[in-house]
Structure formats: C-alpha cells, structure tokens
Amino acid sequence: MVPQRRVDYGFNGYQVPEVPRSSRSARGKGPIRKKLECNQVHAFEILASVAGKLLESENPLPTNGSCRKDPHYNFDATTESKQQKAENLLREDPCEWESYDEEASVPVCGVQRHQQSYTLNQFSHSQENFSFEMNTTSKSNDHLGTVTFAKKLGTFDNSSSCGSFSSKVVSDCPLSGDFIEEKAQVVLKRKLETEPSNDTSIKDGKAHVLGSSEDLVKMELKPPELVSSEHDVKAPFLGDCKSHGPFLCHYDNVKVVSRDDDENSMGYVQPCTIRKEFENTPEGGDREIKNLSASKHRRIAPDMKVGGYSRTDGKIKQVYRNGRTCYAHQRSQKIYPFKKRRFFNRRPFTTPDRGCNCESMFSPPNKRENSGNCNAAIGPSSSTTGRQPLKSNDCKVKLSIKSFKVPELFIEIPATATVGSLKRTVMEAVTSILGDGLHVGILVQGKKVRDDSKTLLQTGISRDDKLDNLGFTLEPKHAKLTYSQCKDDPSFVSGRELTRHSASLVSRPGTSNVSLNPPVINLGGCVEEPFNTVPSLASTSIDKTPTASQALVAVPPISAKPLAVVPFHRKSGHPAYVQRRMRRPFSVSEVEALVQAVEKLGTGRWRDVKMRAFDTAKHRTYVDLKDKWKTLVHTARISPQQRRGEPVPQELLDRVLAAHAYWSQRQAKQQLKAAI
DNA sequence: ATTAGGG
DNA sequence: CCCTAAT
Structure with missing residues (x-):
C-alpha cells in the first residue's frame, strides 16, 4: 500500500446543512448530479445504518426507512440489508466517507419508524473522532431525546493502521451546541479507556458497525482527491465531464464557443470535477489542503467507486465531494x-x-x-x-x-x-x-x-x-x-x-x-x-x-x-428555495448555431436541436433553445431600435424569419395532411 | 422526457 | 427564464 499521510481537515462540529433539492425538471439533471445525490443517499444510508445498529436493541430501524422530506432518499427495500449495504458502500467508496467531514454531504433527514423518527441533527469530525447526533422525535412528543454517536478514528501515519470505534447513547435529553461535542468526547474517552484495542466493533453487543477496522483504516488512509471548483483552475477534464471550461463544438461550419465558466449552481454541485494537483510536500501539502478545506473550494469525491486517489509524479490528487449549498461561492x-x-x-x-x-x-x-x-x-x-x-x-x-x-x-x-x-x-x-x-x-x-x-x-x-x-x-x-x-x-x-x-x-x-x-x-x-x-x-x-x-x-x-x-438549515417540510438560473445571454455564435440547427431540423425538434448544436453546452436545455428561438423570431420582427442586448446580425435574423416561415408552413401542411 | 405556449 | 399543460 502506498504510504499516505492523513489530512486533518480542521473540521469540527459543523451543522449539517440540507442537501440540494433533488430535482424538479430535466434542467440541470446531469448524470453527475444524479451521482451526487446518489452519494448523499449513501451517506445518509451509512449514517442511518450506523444509527440503526446502535439503536437496534431499543428502536430498530425499519427495513425501509424513508426520509421525511425528500422521497429521493427513500431506502429501497432490497434484500440487502442497510447495514450490509452501508458496509459495502464504505468499502467500495471510501471517499464518500471522507466527504463527511465537509459541511454538506450528509442530508438532514429522518428515518421514519412508526411514530418515531430519527433525525440526523449534527455531526462532527476531527482527526480523532467522528460523531453525530440524532434527534428522536415522535408525533406525540415533539422531542423525545437526542442521541449522540461518536467514533474514534484513531491516528494514522504512513505505516500503522489503527482505529477504534466507540458509541453510546449519551443523553436522553436534547443537547445542543458545544455540549454535544463535549459529551461525545467524554464518551469517547471512556470507551477508549475500556477498549484501547483497534477493534471497531462494540463490545457491548449493541452495535457492530462498519465492518472491520481494516476497512475503516483503509478508508481513512486513502487520500481523497482534491477538487477545486475555481474557474481559473487550469485542469484537465474528468470522466464524463466534457464541457467544463471553454468548450468548442463544431457542427458543420458553425462553431459555438462558450465560456461556460459558471456551471456551478448553488443548489447542487457543479456536475464536473476538476482536479487540482498539489505538491506532496510534507508541510505545504497539508497546509494547502487545510486552506482549501476552509475556503471556498469545494470538496468533491471522485465519481468512481474505487481508486479514489492516484499518484502521479509524486503528486497526490485529492478529491472532495461537495453536496452542500454553496453559500460562499464567488458568484x-x-x-x-x-x-x-x-x-x-x-x-x-x-x-x-x-x-x-x-x-x-x-x-x-x-x-x-x-x-x-x-x-x-x-x-x-x-x-x-x-x-x-x-x-x-x-x-x-x-x-x-x-x-x-x-x-x-x-x-x-x-x-x-x-x-x-x-x-x-x-x-x-x-x-x-x-x-x-x-x-x-x-x-x-x-x-x-x-x-x-x-x-x-x-x-x-x-x-x-x-x-x-x-x-x-x-x-x-x-x-x-x-x-x-x-x-x-x-x-x-x-x-x-x-x-x-x-x-x-x-x-x-x-x-x-x-x-x-x-x-x-x-x-x-x-x-x-x-x-x-x-x-x-x-x-x-x-x-x-x-x-x-x-x-x-x-x-x-x-x-x-x-x-x-x-437558509443554513432548511427544515424538512419547507420546500426548497429554488434559485433562478443565472441569466446567460446567447452569444452571436450560439445564435448562429441555433439558427443553423433549426434551419436543418425545424422548429419542433428542440431535443434534436440541442443534441446537434448544443450538446456540450449543459446550461442550454432544449427549453432554453426553444425559448431563444421564440425571442429570436420576435427580435427579427421588431425594429432594430427596439432590440436589446447584444445585437444579432441582421443576416441571422433574416435566416430566423425564413426558417421560421418555412417550418411553420411545413407544419401547417403536415397538419393539413393529417387531418385528411 | 419533450413539446408548446403563456407569463 | 420560469411554469404548466399536454403529450
């Protein structure tokens, strides 16, 4: 195993913000976004699994828990138990686990069990331990209690692999703030005293979580890859991310060039990841990573399930996943x-x-x-x-x-x-x-x-x-x-x-x-x-x-x-606050591409138009193209003085009118035929 | 998921 | 751009 150094993310006690709204339309639903949501499901499933195990003796989790807010996070009732699933997930996708230490990777939601529900309330993660808090609520009782779980991660160096796990119901009453973390620490200590071993299982029989310590350690030792969402990062594209950054697409003689530098949307993570490499210098590397963690850089886990890291010429790439709403984004x-x-x-x-x-x-x-x-x-x-x-x-x-x-x-x-x-x-x-x-x-x-x-x-x-x-x-x-x-x-x-x-x-x-x-x-x-x-x-x-x-x-x-x-902590039941998409005026070259595509395909096949001329422009949906065509036709009909925005060459507008007339006529003919 | 059309 | 209805 390649020696890896552990990274201290400087994270401690974040409130878990809500995950982005799952979806509402085809817009922005790129494959990667789905993946992200998937990962969030994983994250929650894992946590819920852990919690379920811990609570099993008293409040076993249902086999098919559901999130109160977003059905997207429903567990599917497969034969595979959640626990097993979670364990597998942890093994297969260690970087997802890594993403926990960021503020937003875990959705805030609850698991229904009869009248009771468990709400993941807070988690914290430091170099030494991982803990999270869940509220237990019921319909009759607003707040039954709060449980806090903590996990000792152990310290890692290049060669040793040790870790232990500790958990316990800390309190039956609601805790809050720092007190929770304190409690967690206390419990952790106590457990460590009694269980100084590397065993990750709980001796009291209440919980057996996360498989073996080896898994945990492996997971910890695998450095995540660091991703920066900075626009100015010059980086190669990753995986199915084809169109981040400047892109060119050629269709016939039309070339669309889009800056496309604002793919990021607040509600969900930008469906592209860019790698940024850091020197693996003993000090500088960590410091840089720390800074990144604390800064606007987002953490994004790799899309691939395994092999979340790679070394190239002595450089370690780290990828963090971010599912958070990005409050502090520059834009x-x-x-x-x-x-x-x-x-x-x-x-x-x-x-x-x-x-x-x-x-x-x-x-x-x-x-x-x-x-x-x-x-x-x-x-x-x-x-x-x-x-x-x-x-x-x-x-x-x-x-x-x-x-x-x-x-x-x-x-x-x-x-x-x-x-x-x-x-x-x-x-x-x-x-x-x-x-x-x-x-x-x-x-x-x-x-x-x-x-x-x-x-x-x-x-x-x-x-x-x-x-x-x-x-x-x-x-x-x-x-x-x-x-x-x-x-x-x-x-x-x-x-x-x-x-x-x-x-x-x-x-x-x-x-x-x-x-x-x-x-x-x-x-x-x-x-x-x-x-x-x-x-x-x-x-x-x-x-x-x-x-x-x-x-x-x-x-x-x-x-x-x-x-x-x-909205730092959107409560379930509140519809997500949906932001309007950023306005992105069509450039002349885009208009040209659109006109050319419509000339060829007609006005009723926006999906084809999209695929033909804007396939790589993720921010242009077929609805956008249709809307743009609508405005183009309108623009072409009004006087030049009334037009606003970047002037579209008259030649293009003429083509718009011509194409529109042609295809309208053609459509009419078709309908006439169909009527007969 | 797409298309069409109003706002 | 958003939203909805209708496919």
Whole structure:
C-alpha cells in the first residue's frame, strides 16, 4: 500500500446543512448530479445504518426507512440489508466517507419508524473522532431525546493502521451546541479507556458497525482527491465531464464557443470535477489542503467507486465531494437571490418547528440603527481633506470612507449550531454578496447619482460643501429579488417600480451623515426612469450640462428589507428555495448555431436541436433553445431600435424569419395532411 | 422526457 | 427564464 499521510481537515462540529433539492425538471439533471445525490443517499444510508445498529436493541430501524422530506432518499427495500449495504458502500467508496467531514454531504433527514423518527441533527469530525447526533422525535412528543454517536478514528501515519470505534447513547435529553461535542468526547474517552484495542466493533453487543477496522483504516488512509471548483483552475477534464471550461463544438461550419465558466449552481454541485494537483510536500501539502478545506473550494469525491486517489509524479490528487449549498461561492448571483416569492411567503425569520427564533440573534429591525442602510459613513477627513479649489481640473478629491455597511442579512441557523458555524455562515453570506452581488452607489445630498459618465465636478462631488453630503451605498445587484416581497405588502406600493429601477437599499433620514431630502417616492405613476431632478444641486452645480441634475435620482426611503437569507438549515417540510438560473445571454455564435440547427431540423425538434448544436453546452436545455428561438423570431420582427442586448446580425435574423416561415408552413401542411 | 405556449 | 399543460 502506498504510504499516505492523513489530512486533518480542521473540521469540527459543523451543522449539517440540507442537501440540494433533488430535482424538479430535466434542467440541470446531469448524470453527475444524479451521482451526487446518489452519494448523499449513501451517506445518509451509512449514517442511518450506523444509527440503526446502535439503536437496534431499543428502536430498530425499519427495513425501509424513508426520509421525511425528500422521497429521493427513500431506502429501497432490497434484500440487502442497510447495514450490509452501508458496509459495502464504505468499502467500495471510501471517499464518500471522507466527504463527511465537509459541511454538506450528509442530508438532514429522518428515518421514519412508526411514530418515531430519527433525525440526523449534527455531526462532527476531527482527526480523532467522528460523531453525530440524532434527534428522536415522535408525533406525540415533539422531542423525545437526542442521541449522540461518536467514533474514534484513531491516528494514522504512513505505516500503522489503527482505529477504534466507540458509541453510546449519551443523553436522553436534547443537547445542543458545544455540549454535544463535549459529551461525545467524554464518551469517547471512556470507551477508549475500556477498549484501547483497534477493534471497531462494540463490545457491548449493541452495535457492530462498519465492518472491520481494516476497512475503516483503509478508508481513512486513502487520500481523497482534491477538487477545486475555481474557474481559473487550469485542469484537465474528468470522466464524463466534457464541457467544463471553454468548450468548442463544431457542427458543420458553425462553431459555438462558450465560456461556460459558471456551471456551478448553488443548489447542487457543479456536475464536473476538476482536479487540482498539489505538491506532496510534507508541510505545504497539508497546509494547502487545510486552506482549501476552509475556503471556498469545494470538496468533491471522485465519481468512481474505487481508486479514489492516484499518484502521479509524486503528486497526490485529492478529491472532495461537495453536496452542500454553496453559500460562499464567488458568484453570488448564483446564490442570491432565492426565489423570492416562495421564500418570503413563509416567514423565513422564524423557525417555529424548532422553537427557535433566530431573529433574536440580531437586533430587531425597529431597534436597528441604519437598518438596511448601507451608506458609507464619510469621515471627517472627507470634509477636511476634501476641500480643494474647484477651478483646477486636476484637483484631487480626497475621500475617506469610514466604513461600509453591509446590507441587512437574515440568517437562519439552528440553535444547536455552534458559534463557529454561525460565524462561518455569516462570513459566507457576507463574502457572497460582496463577491459579486453588490455594486456601489453614490449619493450626493441624498440623491442617487446614476450617470456613471458624469464627472465628479459635474455631480458636485468635488465641492467640499457637497462632500459632507456624499454617501456611498452598497446595493444589491439583484434588487428585484430583494424587494419582491414588497409585492405582497400593501405598504410597499411602489415595490414593483422600485425593483424595476434597481432601487438601492438606501439610507433613511438621520441614519447617516448623508443628508437626505424628504424622500421622494414614485408611486405607481412612475413608468420608466424616475428622473426626479434636484433643483438645488442643479443651481449650485458648476456643471454646464443641463442633464447633470437629471443624473440625480431621488432615492425612495424604503425601509430595508433583508437582502438575503441564508437558509443554513432548511427544515424538512419547507420546500426548497429554488434559485433562478443565472441569466446567460446567447452569444452571436450560439445564435448562429441555433439558427443553423433549426434551419436543418425545424422548429419542433428542440431535443434534436440541442443534441446537434448544443450538446456540450449543459446550461442550454432544449427549453432554453426553444425559448431563444421564440425571442429570436420576435427580435427579427421588431425594429432594430427596439432590440436589446447584444445585437444579432441582421443576416441571422433574416435566416430566423425564413426558417421560421418555412417550418411553420411545413407544419401547417403536415397538419393539413393529417387531418385528411 | 419533450413539446408548446403563456407569463 | 420560469411554469404548466399536454403529450
């Protein structure tokens, strides 16, 4: 056996987030995704198997357990016992086990048994032990108890293989947070004292789990392969992953080139894995891996069942699997927004079924200063250092932004989560929106400056008397999602219009040193751009262009609504929050490919069109192609002035019309024939 | 799973 | 793009 070094993932006590919603349409259901879900099933089955064994004496698991939430995780009632299955799975797919130490590989779900159900609540994994907690609940009793299981993994080095297993029902009452881990540790210790051997079986006869210690050890020693989902990783493609990264496909004379750099979706793991190699230096390797574990890199287990690792030229490839919802992904738009209507219809800020209102963890909105206000406070230095003569063109405007306020975030997290996980959650949410979900807005005297082409002089920002009234805002790029909830709220009459105009989260009077004029709200009347001129600025502005004042738009003082919610622990019963797919405008080359395919195949065979021209573009479904064709026909019919987006060559549009006419006529003929 | 069409 | 109905 190749000597391998064990990797400390630095993991301890994560709350297990929910797995992505299994599926809802053909969209995005690539083979790899299925595989992932499969693996999650495995993960849960294994855990359930372990738990079942442990509980067997008192509460045997049913032979056909079912997840409360997602039927996808139903166990199939095969002759093979779950335990056996789990053991086999562990043997065959050790890397799946490895994936446990990531936050998300194990679904939160329960196993029904009569009136009782077991809910995997939490698990932790450190170098020394593995433990998880399950709640037992019943219909009559909301919370019967909590059991915690811990497993000693042992320490490994290159040559030795040892490990032991320990488990015990720790408590009959609910435990939470760190206490659970403490308990687990205690139990572990106690067991170790009595069972210092390498045997993985439980001597008390209550449980015999996971086969032999050898299996366990083997599993542990097999280093997973490390996968990075970073877009910038230059890496060879893996397995059936054909189209990650730039792809080319040639059909006839049409070449479609797609950047395809955003395959990742938040709800499920990107169905491709990229290997990233690391030097197997004694120190550097581990450190790097640790960093990766703690960072945005995802862990993805290899798709293959065996041989989860490989060595090439002294390099170890590690693959981690990730089934988590990726909160902290750089592309925040993939994370936010969640489908807002669904989301906000269910009062996301309370967790009634947990009896925990996490809102209490944050200041109530009415007590929050600057609630929802993301204005930057302009420090005194702005007024002092910013005083510059106006006449000079090269005069510098010096600004000091004391701090930005991050738009309000609501986070839902179980009370049993650790403080550390809370920090992580917040951090991930913050980094997500900072990564790509925000842009900066400028407020002068409370008026939003919209025209980016205006100079500071023109907008008055260079004037010291304006500097005192200069504000910066962090605005969600996807304001629509942020505010969609307003539609349901009669008090937000202008909610819809605001969304249409990318209303920013704005300051409220007195909440910052940005002085706000009395808020001007464009209620229903506002149709297009709400260009509310600001006479005061226009009169004082040195700008000669009369449009300067029009660049200032009154910012309605809508009260801040949560920018986004991080559903850290979605409860079963809650429909998954489905995010809208990222918008991906068709490039001209894509349009050309589409046109050519439709010319050949007709308008009613989108599946064939997809296969012919977009087979490798996973993000283009046949529905997308059909929709695109629809819009293309529409685009071709309207005047060029009305068209938006990247201009499509007229030649292509002509072909669209021609093809559409041809195939429409042909379809009509066919129908006529059929009628006869 | 695909197709068609409305939103 | 999403959603649904109808195949």
